[in-house]
Amino acid sequence: MxxxxxxxxxxxxxxxxxxxxxxxxxxxxxxxxxxxxxxxxxxxxxxxxxxxxxxxxxxxxxxxxxxxxxxxxxxxxxxxxxxxxxxxxxxxxxxxxxxxxxxxxxxxxxxxxxxxxxxxxxxxxxxxxxxxxxxxxxxxxxxxxxxxxxxxxxxxxxxxxxxASSEHLSREELRTLVNEAGALIPRKHKDMLVSILDLEKVTVNDIMVPRNEVVGIDLDDDLETILRQARNSQHTRLPVFKGDINNIQGMLHLRNLSKLLMQEDINKAMIMQLCREPYFIPESTPLHLQLINFQKAKRRIGIVVDEYGDVLGIATLEDILEEIVGDFTTDYAATSPDIIPQDDGTYIIDGSAHIRTINKMLGWKLPTDGPKTLNGLITETLETIPENNVCLKVNGVRIEVLQIKDNVVKAATVHPPLRRQKLRTGT
Structure with missing residues (x-):
């Protein structure tokens, strides 16, 4: 060399x-x-x-x-x-x-x-x-x-x-992967994927229609009232009960009832024959499991009950799908009777409005691990039922109670959270 x-x-x-x-x-x-x-x-x-x-x-x-x-x-x-x-x-x-x-x-x-x-x-x-x-x-x-x-x-x-660590992704790792995908995945698709991952964190109790808002047919009403309600209903499926919603007899599909409306000799017994047995759901059922249960049972609507069997409300397949794809309305804040935008940028919100719905539609971060409604959030924060109009702040959101009736907050004016702005100072 x-x-x-x-x-x-x-x-x-x-x-x-x-x-x-x-x-x-x-x-x-x-x-x-x-x-x-x-x-x-x-x-x-x-x-x-x-x-x-x-x-x-x-x-x-x-x-x-x-x-x-x-x-x-x-x-x-x-x-x-x-x-x-x-x-x-x-x-x-x-x-x-x-x-x-x-x-x-x-x-x-x-x-x-x-x-x-x-x-x-x-x-x-x-x-x-x-x-x-x-x-x-x-x-x-x-x-x-x-x-x-x-x-x-x-x-x-x-x-x-x-x-050695496994190559399988955990749920949180998959969530991070989706969020960090950048422009490779459209924003709407990202939201849907993350919503699917969040289904197990949300229970039926979070998305159900509360019993006080459930529209149903009471067999104790006269036949003319029942038929008028059926003709004017905005829903295709109605719970049928007797006297009280806890005494549910079945679920009626109005498409089946339409065949009887042409007849003159309709009676309540004929209506009951068209009803399907009610499908009950425990309130703590996670949404991802309930979605599977709906598919197995071939159902689209269920009656949500608590541990004592009392009816809390109803949950539908559409409610679960909206958790994934978002609400089917284009501007919920403008069309929802529970959230009414004001000219000054505030909102008048019904006390029965769900916290999750408020957060989703307005992009806020009110706590969801406790009360499910705005009324519940106000009373829990105050640790008492307000007797007059009071003002409070929760997670940067200022809430002014407008109306109280029967120990329940019926409406409140809610101010959006203030965004922190960076102030430039000269030297």
Whole structure:
């Protein structure tokens, strides 16, 4: 080697540094590949993705062949650099070669290629797999021997490959992945995906129509009143009860009743024959489970009951779907009788309005882990039933009680939370 011309040695040294850069970038590129995108590309038939995915199934072998190649070329490059330095500067060249080679390898064979690979892992890893795969076959005996000793050392340290973290995403990790998807997923689709993940946190009690707002047919009413109610109803399914809503007899689909309306000899018994048995739902049922239950039972509406069997309200399939896709109205705040916008930017909100509905429609963050309605939130915050118009603030939202009747807050003026503005001060 001492007889070789310096030009050849410099060319060989440059080639070794390029090879070192290849191994360094390959390691970073392979390890920083998005595993879920990699699986998707492999399923679509991408050859580079298939090859990289196969190699990543045995990371010990992949890392082994990369490090063997990298260390070999780095040591070889060190030897060549030493020879060149001695021929140029004599014995003092050893120290010079060590310093210069360290800087060169650090910049051109480590930091720069690894940074590029971290920024563009697919552009580096996929082409590199065409070289690494046959190289692994050639060096397999050495890789196997190295991994044998490595495995023995890990056993002494009581480390097992089974202890490695799973690639499966948790619910919170999936939520973060969806939120960080950027422009790859439309905003509406993001909201739907996150809403699906949140279904298990919401119970039927959170989205039901309370019993005082339930529209139903009372069999104690006269037949003319019942038929008039059926003709003018805005709903297609009505609960049928006798005297009190806790005494539900069944569910009536008005489409079936329309056939009887053409007859003159209608009676309540004929109406009851058209009713379907009521479907009851425990109030604490999570929405994701109730969605499945609706599907299994072939139902679209259920009666929500508490632990004592008393009726609390009704929940429909539409209510659950709205939790996922949003309300079907375009401007709920403008059309809902419970939320009335005012010219000064405030809202007059009915005391029976659900906190979740207020938050969703107005983009606020009122607490939902306690009372379900605005009236409940006010009374819990005050720890008493207000006897006159009072003002309070909850999570930055100012609430002024407008009307109280029968120990219940009927309406309140609600001010939107103030947004903090950054003030610029001069010096």
């Amino acid at each position: 001492n007889e070789a011309p310096l030009s050849a040695l410099f060319i060989l040294l440059a080639a070794l540094i390029v090879m070192s850069a290849f191994f360094s970038s390959s390691e970073t590129g392979m390890m920083t590949l998005n595993r879920y995108r990699l699986k998707h590309l492999a399923k679509t038939g991408h050859r580079g993705a298939k090859r990289a995915s196969k190699m990543l199934q045995r990371t010990d072998q992949l890392i082994g062949v990369i490090l063997i190649g990298n260390n070999f070329v780095n040591i070889f490059a060190s030897s060549i650099a030493t020879v060149i330095a001695i021929r140029l500067w004599g014995d003092a060249g050893i120290a010079i070669a060590t310093i210069l080679l360290t800087v060169v390898i650090l910049i051109f064979a480590e930091v720069t290629p690894k940074t590029l690979a971290a920024l563009f892992p697919e552009r580096i890893a996929f082409p590199a797999s065409y070289v690494l795969q046959p190289l692994l076959k050639i060096l397999y005996p050495i890789v196997w021997l190295v991994n044998l000793f490595t495995g023995a050392i890990l056993k002494l340290l009581r480390v097992s490959a089974k202890d």
